[in-house]
Amino acid sequence: MIQRVCSGSLDGIDGFEVVVEVDAGRGLPSFQLVGLPSTAVRESRERVLSALRNCALAWPKGRVVVNLAPADVEKKGPSVDLAIAVGVCGVNERAEPGARGEAVLLGELSLDGALRPVRGLLAIVTAAAAAGRGLFVVPRGQAWEAALVPDVTVLAADSLADVVRWRAGRGDLERVAPRLPLPADREPPAALLAFLARAPARARRLAVLAAAGRHDLLLVGPPGSGKTQLSRVVGSLQPALGRAEALEVARIHGAAGLPSAQGLDLRRPFRAPHHTATRAGLLGGGASLRPGEITLAHRGILFLDELSEFSPGVLDALREPLEEGRVAVARGAGTRFWPADFQLLAATNPCRCGWHGSRRRECRCTERLRAAHRGRLSGPLLDRIDLFAELEEPEGPLHGAVPDDPRRLWERALAEAAAAHALLAGRSRARPASLVEARGLMEAPAAALLEAAGASLGLTVRSLVRCAGVARTLAALGGRTRANRDDVVEALSWRREQLAALD
Ligand SMILES: [Zn+2]
Structure with missing residues (x-):
């Protein structure tokens, strides 16, 4: 009897449903996998064979054909292992699996039949739920991630053997309850508090303004003037993500394989790619079809230190996402759009050597070098930035009493940004x-x-x-x-x- 088992796979940052069909018939013993599997999925065969043997499950006699539908989309990654193995076991069964046969099975198999986590699980479950699926069996360690999706039933499993027994109605799997979101950490590091205490009032005003309106910002100043710290202050003054926003961010980060905090994280992302980042690294796409830094910074902050050191071509490509809040990614013959609603916080030295305008050291650049340095930042990019500020190096450590309690300064800034944000009625951008x-x-x-x-x-x-x-x-x-x-x-x-x- 042909077995149909629901599963899913990942395409970029989006999941999609995969139906695994298994048929066994007469002929020489063989195993065929069809329906555009990638290399990683083709290796499923070895894992499935091994897992079945080690779980003392019987391999069907004769020729086994496994088809992955839809056939026109490449299936990447081992998320379909479990479904293939369960389908192969099922062709031996006479009885129909009933309602449990409708479950979406997700998991990579290890050789001993244990279930391993799947990259992009949240994206896959989200897509399948949107297509009307409601019952999911996933690896235990990752089950909380699937349970973030509203209105689905998630069952946690440890091994292939557990799932085979459960599907045949000979056992139960543990149902996983949704976890509460992680508390958004509102405690600034001591270094930021120290910076706030020393920063001039205008710099504090800038931080609150940038945080309240999510305004794009360029900071110019010599090394040590606090460009990075000010950007961190802006990041920590941002209001927490709403639940739906946090889910969207978790889905994207999960698809990129970033480590997760074991719960729904309400903090806004803060991404700080190095200036040697490639176009694909920053914008996403490429052969691996992974999200770039601007998509990983969606709903959060993209911090570009040493902005003038980035390749001009890469910076030019930022203009459209800055305007549109999304990025076009080439995919085969077509184009798809990935979210990229980030706040750009950029920093640059005033000149090549970094000391132009400094009181501490003398700039050694020629006028021509200074002009070349400024020329690296194109007008059209700067046109898309809201706030510009020069930061001066602090005059050295403060002597005597600190003028203001840094924690009070911090709490006041946080309250101001939050009140303004509320007045702006939660618009993603002002x-x-x-x-x-x-x-x-x-x-x-x-x-x-x-x-x-x-x-x-x-x-x-x-x-x-x-x-x-x-x-x-x-x-x-x-x-x-x-x-x-x-x-x-x-x-x-x-x-x-x-x-x-x-x-
Ligand atoms: Zn200089």
Whole structure:
């Protein structure tokens, strides 16, 4: 009797359902696997043979054919091992498996028949649940991950033998209850508190503003001026993820094979790729079809230190995701879009040697070298950044009393960012879509001021719209819904035209 067993596999960051069909018939003993299996799945054969033998389960006589449907999508990875093995065992059974036959079986087999975790389990279960499946059997160590998906029944299993017995109605598997989300850690590291205590008021204001509105930010300053710490402060001031957002992030990170925190993590991602990152590493895709850093930073922060050291081609490719909140990934003949709604926090030295404008050391770059350094950051990329700031090196360790208790500073900043975020009504970004929408966010005199300033500074429409978004966040920080003239003046003060280092 042909056995049909439901399973699933991963395609990029998305799961899809796979139906394993097993037939056994007359002929010389053989095992054939058809339906576009990848190399990893073709190796299933050896694992399945070994697992069956070690669990003392009988291999069917004659020719065994296993078909993986749909046949036009390549099945990657060993997530279908368990379903293949159970199907092979099932062809010996006379009885129909009943309701248990509808279960989706997921797991890699080790040679002794134990179940191993599957990369992208959450993505696979999410896709199968969306297609109407409700019952899942998964490896025990990972069962909590599958149980994050709403309205599904998840059973945990340890070995192939357990699953075969259960499916034939000769045993039970443990049902897994959903775990509570992990508490979002709101405790800043001591180093960040120390930085906050020493940072000038304007730097603290910047951190709160960037966190409240999720504004893209470029920090310019010599080594040791706290660019990285300020970015970390912005990250730790961000409000926690909502449940649905956290699930989406967990699904993406699981598909990339990142280690998980053993529960739903409500903290926003903070990704800091090195400047040698390749285009595929940053944007995703490539032969492995893995998500890039910008997709791993979805709903969180992408921190690019030494921005001017990144390849100009890679930086150019960031423009569209910055605007659209998603990235186009080439896939065979077509294109797919992956989420990439990240907040860009970038840092750069003011010049090649790093010390231009510093009080501590002298810059040794020629004017030409300085110009070349600035030229590495293209206008169109900078046009898409909301906030620009120069950081100065602190004047050395503070002597005597600390002016403010760092923890109080911290708590005040956190409360301000949270209140503003609530006023912005949980929009993922504070940026308006057009100039018309931007005008609607401001009091009339404020809008007039912004347009006049835009004309005299030669701002692009894109810059004006971004400026209006910043003004709105500033209004929210002041507890107002519409930006006034003061907000616009402050928003303009964070423009790159105000930065001497980028002149
Ligand atoms: Zn220099």
